[in-house]
Amino acid sequence: MRIQIPAWLGLICMNGLISCGTKDENPIAGPTPTSLDAPDYFPNNIAMPADNPLTEQGVQLGRMLFYEKKLSTDGTISCGSCHQQQKAFSDGKQFSFGVNNSVGDMNAMSLSNLHWQNKFFWNGRAGSLEIQAIQPIQDPREMNLPIEEAVSRLQADSQYPSLFKNAYGTEEITPELIGKALAQFERTLISANSKFDAWIRNEVVLTPEEQLGLELFFTHPDPKLQLRGGNCSDCHLGFLTAGAPNGIAGFHNNGLESEENLASGLMEVTGNPFDKGKFKAPGLRNIALTFPYMHDGRFATLEEVLDHYNDHIQNSGTLDVLILEASNELPDGSNTVKLHLSEDEKKAIIAFLHTLTDQQFITNSKFSDPFK
CATH class of the missing domain: 1.10.760.10 (Cytochrome c-like domain)
Structure with a gap:
């Protein structure tokens, strides 16, 4: 293919104002482009900022x-x-x-x-x-x-x-x-190198308890269909166990407080009263290592987190509908919101959550303190 030189550039060259040789004898070294080391099952539709390419x-x-x-x-x-x-x-x-x-x-x-x-x-x-x-x-x-x-x-x-x-x-x-x-x-x-990732890549088999926990994690319960679930992935989606695959963050009132005690949460940013008590749903990668839990760190253990969702949801005007309607038993006519998971089911979900621990991530020298 023949390269067409714009007329204005040719005039500048002819006038000797700049060098237009075919080879730059002293090229200016710029930053070296690089890319994210992400697996192919992570979403590929999120663009790098045009004004801050990775180098x-x-x-x-x-x-x-x-x-x-x-x-x-x-x-x-x-x-x-x-x-x-x-x-x-x-x-x-x-x-x-x-x-x-x-x-x-x-x-x-x-x-x-x-x-x-x-x-x-x-x-x-x-x-x-x-x-x-x-x-x-x-x-x-x-x-x-x-x-x-x-x-x-x-x-x-x-x-x-x-x-x-x-x-x-x-x-x-x-x-x-x-x-x-x-x-x-x-x-x-x-x-992206936890046991869960190895399972995604068909490199390992989960234990029966971990497999049950995975199924409960990714299932919204429907007692009419006898479909039991932990309702976790309604807010912690997909292989990222975070927000939506398109990168849009999810904000939820997950029943930590009653109406009169709701914190501002997302409403502090939007000014919309419908957003009161809503906080970002974090990614759950390495969740077993990141205690305590919730925006205010009120729960010390994963067991306390599961107990909250199972038995202690506080109802309010902005309680997330995905939580409000989630139960493994048919409605009993009361206003209580409960998942009704068994003790074995809660243990299975926690076993699955431990498969999200990525030892390589927490020891990778590329992420460590360069001053040590």
């Missing part, structure tokens, strides 16, 4: 920033303090501690498979990873560092200007570039 240099810079304690006001904590790899990037606490022993009011969410999500934080207040990434830096309860000061600290560092140049073509550090680099690293935190 080796961007991911490495983001990894350093994720573990950089200079991004907290007193230099004591980093993103990795509340999102610890051995705990599947959670921290094992009901509420995380920030600088000066300040305490938040939400449980630190586990981080994995974030590329397939479109809303972040429990109330969905961030619409992209790039936006999400810099908010904890400025939050007074977390890292408590004005973003302008964060920029100044990184700009004055002996390494970071050149690292930003390698990743983004400029030594001038900005809040936007900090967010982009952090987002690149966070997108690589893919968990």
